[in-house]
Amino acid sequence: MTVEWEKLFAGRVGGMSASEIRELLKLIAKPEIISFAGGIPDPDLFPAPALSRAYQKVFESNSGPGDALQYTISEGYTPLREWICAYMESKGARIAMDEVLVTSGSQQALDFLGKLFIGPGDLVAVTKPTYLGALQAFSPYEPTYVSIAMDDQGPVLDEVDTALARKPKFLYLVPDFQNPNGITVSLDRRIAIIERCAAAGVAVIEDAAYAELRYDGDSIPSMVALDAERNGGSPATVIHCGSFSKTMVPALRVGWVCGAKDAVQRMVLMKQAADLHTSTINQVVMHDVVSEIFQGHVRRLRDAYKQRRDAMLTALADFAPPGVTWTKPEGGMFVWVELPEGSDGVALLERAIKEANVAFVPGAAFYADRSGKNTLRLAFSVNKPERIREGIRRLCGLLGQGAV
């Protein structure tokens, strides 16, 4: 007799599936393919000199590199948490040191929030569409999803009310330039959602991964800041997930989660059990780099990505056949395309890779209810403007041939 692995696995394992995005990323590495698939920053825009200097400083410091190379506390490197608290305060939310936890990217914050709140069968409210990585983080804890439709102002309030009446554990959303559809939740809608969730005793999880990447239009306060404002300065309803992956660099895996102390302190215990702490040296380096260059670097990113967004929107206006619509995001990395009803994004992707050397992500992956077959996510962050125009020309050529 030997071990029959499938029989030993816990029930939650059934809820896990490979990310279509990540599996796709493996297929499209060929240089002739213009990929709008990966929602990743452009490596040419990484602050490499600042990072190089910061790593070097660790080894040249007078006290030696010992502390940066040793185990550390699960909460995170104290100067980095202080920087995060000051940053959050500059955005209007007063966060105490014991209300912030450094995580290994904001993806880990989503995993911890799933672990903290979700028991088998518990309801979780998400938007329609929503961030695929959030569904992947939550699903191992076996929730039932309730999906809330969106209009161009964000989640539709009638559907928020219907969802809250069913008493979900939390409502998860990406209020700024949402991955995947680029929509930004309006100020009025943000306030209404916080009030309704607070009244229903339902937590709000705000994923602010893209919040700094605004290219035009007025800046809107974060939901955690609005929550803090109505609660005397400190958040009571909103838990906020932040990330340095989009503003600085993804590979160091440094993000954070902040909000009510009761919730954050439980996540500190989770962190200790899950991986002890985030890489010490990477936290020291990230603190050094953000202290030095955060604002200037983000301005540089905004300039570069704005041109790419403009190139994509212009190309879509120039080349898209009738019946195809798309969002006009004010920031972030994504344009969301809606094809005529009955179109199939997955079938289109197969043809696009083979016949047009273009790739994107079919939108259905971003729906908890697996609807949205006629949608596509196009990332404009990685390619230069001319290449974006060429890729959109090729993709629209396929669409014009009735490929959908």
Place this chain on the structure above:
Amino acid sequence: MTVEWEKLFAGRVGGMSASEIRELLKLIAKPEIISFAGGIPDPDLFPAPALSRAYQKVFESNSGPGDALQYTISEGYTPLREWICAYMESKGARIAMDEVLVTSGSQQALDFLGKLFIGPGDLVAVTKPTYLGALQAFSPYEPTYVSIAMDDQGPVLDEVDTALARKPKFLYLVPDFQNPNGITVSLDRRIAIIERCAAAGVAVIEDAAYAELRYDGDSIPSMVALDAERNGGSPATVIHCGSFSKTMVPALRVGWVCGAKDAVQRMVLMKQAADLHTSTINQVVMHDVVSEIFQGHVRRLRDAYKQRRDAMLTALADFAPPGVTWTKPEGGMFVWVELPEGSDGVALLERAIKEANVAFVPGAAFYADRSGKNTLRLAFSVNKPERIREGIRRLCGLLGQGAV
């Protein structure tokens, strides 16, 4: 109305508690305290020059640092996985590339194994005592523990049989110089445990964190190698967790888990959902460093830690009052002290810190059943020999005053 956090938390949150070790580490930072508490490597022995060079190389490479700073695949950096496969083969276990996953320290592997196997109420077999971090990793998945007593050869086979008859999901153990008690599982006992577990269809989880740190006695094959040998070269029953934290440096948070493909591929999906991947640049750097200096550096560590172990054992022989016994580990970082029945390690710790400026970890924390109140874990890894002797002299002075 507002959010009542405690009411929203999932049931598993009740099983989480602060690590006594980590809470203690915060108390004993005063320089006058000789601490045997933290089971951590000596920062003076970190390979800082090799690490510094490796980080610098990332930024000076001809292809630029882009790939090392970008998102990567969840499986881990391919050259590092290749190194791990070659390393495992040198230890007698043939591991294919799709049978190894790079994790953020071996603590993350333990979390993933808990997530993979344990549903609420499932049985998990551990030794008595066992690694506290494993209990912390498993407990959020709500197992019931069955604890197996140890003698100086490892887990007692009668108790292994009794535990296996109850059909646990897996048996977890640290076969080499176990944290906390320093005991090494003998060759015969390893083979017997693998055979019994394979026959019962129960997985074995081998935590090999300390395996390279042997100071004398004959090297014993790892359990995954013995499993592979009886199975034609590849493991079928044993899942192996490895770590660079004890051999190289902890702060980069790089470890691995390897074994049957069915189990490892599920953990790749978990990794994607939990934190996408381990820090890219840290994996690149770790690969560079282990390729350059692994064997030589481990020899250097063995020389230094052997002197410290010897200093602790000699001091205990010289100063310990009658009725106190301790283990004589052939490697690792820990000596385990047993006080007379009825003694209380926690009460002793309070007096030791206050009256003798010495710290250690009371042993009860390492028992799933919270027995072992009369035991202490002493780490000899951080202090130099003279300081170890002085600390043991002080501690034994307290013991001799009838402090227990």
